Amino acid sequence: MTQALRVLAIGASSGILTHCLRQRVQGQVVHGVLVGRDSRKLQQIADDLRVRSPESSWRIETVDFEDANAIQTLIDSVGVIDLAYVAHGALIEQSECEQDLTRTRASLAINALSPALFCEAIAHRLEQQGQGQLVIFGSVAGDRGRRSNYVYGASKGLLARYAQGLQHRFAATAIRITLVKPGPTATAMTAHLATSTRLAPVDKVAACIEKGVRAGRPVVYAPPLWALIMLVIMHLPRFVFNRMKI
Numbered sequence: 001m002t003q004a005l006r007v008l009a010i011g012a013s014s015g016i017l018t019h020c021l022r023q024r025v026q027g028q029v030v031h032g033v034l035v036g037r038d039s040r041k042l043q044q045i046a047d048d049l050r051v052r053s054p055e056s057s058w059r060i061e062t063v064d065f066e067d068a069n070a071i072q073t074l075i076d077s078v079g080v081i082d083l084a085y086v087a088h089g090a091l092i093e094q095s096e097c098e099q100d101l102t103r104t105r106a107s108l109a110i111n112a113l114s115p116a117l118f119c120e121a122i123a124h125r126l127e128q129q130g131q132g133q134l135v136i137f138g139s140v141a142g143d144r145g146r147r148s149n150y151v152y153g154a155s156k157g158l159l160a161r162y163a164q165g166l167q168h169r170f171a172a173t174a175i176r177i178t179l180v181k182p183g184p185t186a187t188a189m190t191a192h193l194a195t196s197t198r199l200a201p202v203d204k205v206a207a208c209i210e211k212g213v214r215a216g217r218p219v220v221y222a223p224p225l226w227a228l229i230m231l232v233i234m235h236l237p238r239f240v241f242n243r244m245k246i
């Protein structure tokens, strides 16, 4: 058994992240902090992880995800971070955003601004430590703006550019920044989608993410086939792309 890993999980009640943590505690002792907005949900996740790894320990923290000062105070209060995940996000319907600017603002706030605030505070901590890894949850939706979800996609696109900047900043150091881009995955976030939407099983997506994170890869598509799909979509000429109903 290797040395205990100190993990910080932001948006710890995320279905994908919960499965990443379950896989992480297999054969690895973790001392972690679970951060979310609902302590009851976090407690259930901590209990589940304790059953899977009795040697591991979990602290629970709730915070206002849009309050920069509260985020800074929270990150200041956690100890050394070996591995941090920033996973929270909400799939607010594009049609809602088009009709109600408060929904547009909510989408940009929770999918772009809030994760960037957490990441900035964590990056500063990793810089002080001189080591550690930050895993940022983007999406394939961030690769090219599409009519069906461009407010959400633009938020994830911001995170992609943000992660790129952090990777540049820490290129000559032992600090690793990993941007993960899941494709459509069966979690609470997608439960309302039409059954015609093909969703990858969450444990499979989490396994792809964990493999890429352990390898320290800068970008991880999960499942990997999405790298190819998005390569094609990104390179479609505009006159073809604009005719597609996607």
Ligand SMILES: NC(=O)c1ccc[n+]([C@@H]2O[C@H](COP(=O)([O-])OP(=O)(O)OC[C@H]3O[C@@H](n4cnc5c(N)ncnc54)[C@H](OP(=O)(O)O)[C@@H]3O)[C@@H](O)[C@H]2O)c1
Pocket (backbone or CB within 6 Å): 011, 012, 013, 014, 015, 016, 017, 036, 037, 038, 041, 065, 087, 088, 089, 090, 091, 110, 137, 138, 139, 140, 141, 181, 182, 183, 184, 185, 186, 187, 188, 189, 190
């Ligand atoms: N599922 C997919 O198809 C898919 C595809 C691509 C990318 N992603 C990204 O992967 C990440 C994890 O998604 P998931 O599928 O695991 O989703 P999920 O199970 O629905 O989890 C979403 C997480 O975000 C938190 N959250 C949502 N709105 C919040 C708010 N206003 N304030 C604070 N926390 C909030 C939720 O907290 P509560 O539990 O308290 O609600 C939960 O922890 C997200 O960043 C998502 O955008 C997902």
